[in-house]
Amino acid sequence: MMENIEETLKLVEITDTTTTTTNTTTTNNQEVIIINEKKEIIINENDIEEGRDLDNESGRSLAYFERILKLEAIVGADVIEIATVLGWRVVVKKGLYKVGDPVVYCEIDSILPPWQYFIDDKMDSRGFKIKTIKLRGEISQGYCIPIKELINHPHKKIKAVYKEEEDNNNETIVHLLDEDSNEKIPIEMGRNLTDFIGIKKITEYVQIPRNVNGSNRKAYTFPSFIKRTDQTRIQSVPHYFDLHQDLLWEVTEKLEGSSITVFKKGKESGVCSRNFLIEDFQGSDIHQAVIEDLDLLNRLSTIDLNIALQGEILGPKIQGNIYQLRKNYFKIFDIFLIDSQRYATHDERIEILNSLKLTPSDHMAPVISNSFSLKGKTLSDILDMANGFSILKESKPKILREGLVFKSTSTIGSVNQSVVSFKAISNQYLLKKK
Template structure:
């Protein structure tokens, strides 16, 4: 899955208007600012993605004012996502190869935002193994996927900035899960509150099968409530058929949501023909939210209208072709 730090090639370099000491580099599908003359086109480097949490080592000490975290930045008007370091930062003996994952070798971990109090719960157990976790790969590392699926008819949804929530019914047992845990029922936990308010258990039982519903919990007390909502709400984006270990196609997903009378994430397009252009996809993601017109959307999620499975690619959860483009303006405004 995601490599926070890896050996990558500097594809090209471009000047930044009015800047003498820095220039723009292209790595994978990312654009970032580097020191002028530190790299040449074709050089290998250590590329660290945004959300990387760097260890307290002297070479990373300049990041301490930022909490050792790599974030999206704007430097001399240029959006910069990630940091490139020279290969000399690698520990002795590390085998250098393009694409090699050096996250663990450098002691880098992933930044995780603190859990809001309303979402804290008592763990019943780990996340169930019969349901895939929710996760989307960023388009900037998926050039090979865009090459292969160019022209595929896809649907686009708004990516909501909330808390991933899964409800399931499996062999008669109803469960509620956060991103990583199954939770015991708790009257103070927002995921359970919403489940009871929307009667999700009984709705799942009406399907006469084993299914999981996955969505984003948004509203008061969650991720700063950027959309200024009253109360807490769930918007669904997945239905997973547990018996067949498969996600529902878009048409079946929307039909089931209508039957259950449950809300989905905002659907922006149902007939988008996939382009092979990472920069254009990021531009498509640079939009205001359809839920609150004055707030930046977090971005977009793109999926084929008919589910596609990619067996020979380790980018995807459950081998499902699905990915996100994150709005850089959202990242800049909210310090992400």
């Protein structure tokens, strides 16, 4: 049985077989040509550890330049302290950084490469994995790397260019220079360093899927006209508390499952995992939950809308079955409006589900609130709110929920309208999971 494709694909080969379709639409009296390239991907179970980082195909930034905003002492600790980066609190070596220092911040769910610096820092004892941990009573989320350590990159020849080239004691690095490629890497806050360092995303519950006849399964590149599912953690966007305090928010439970997208665009329709279009899922968990139980592709063909239903498949063989379910379920958390290239609001989502004859309360992620406000709230308030038990109807009682997802109930922007969203992961859940 096939579970989360992102957690099972490991070695991938792009074949020479490519199908290209061209669609022409007219927007504001301008002709727009959309070319969709479909590349076949062969799933092979050999060389499991040597495939590209399939779970991070969306290009999520796992490491980037940021600044130390605050340093706090830890009671009873002589060699460590708490650093604040964006909204994250990270345990660091005492005296290693000053407030305002630029650093490389690595997010939780990252796997560091086996650099000597990380080995010296005992990260090898954790499998080089960055997870939520508790040290001396303090929660630590993430990992900080001094920028100077990038000069010791084991696979690149990196030179530091200082503010005053003739005075290397100045200690102010303007940019890094890859002397082999001559690429400049400026010290810009937020610059993505995931690939530069070689960081991967933690992948759990690996199982290689097979077809009924024993052959490898096939998948294709994710449709370019659909946005991949991903939510920014609130710790990475603490400015939202000021910027969006006047918005009202829909709050839903974040479900721990396998991300699936079911779409229809014109005469084209299909089912995708988080990063791939899947065509041969007969006899899989996906087929049972999406096709056998809900008949979603046929339902989509009955409405005159180009949309993508995005949700989580939950079930006995998926993500450790934390909800202790007896069968598979597909719970919709978003609907992407393909023609307008934005996500539907809560009210639009309800209207679309009703038109598909899907009862929202049965087929959506559990709704906590339809009119939540960030006004007067702090980061600690939201993280505390994320803790608690799942209210999924089918879940066993007293199961810790993964967290919450917040989406604005209205769109923002006068030209390119969009729904603003973020997630808050429960620290209780993260600490128990580790």
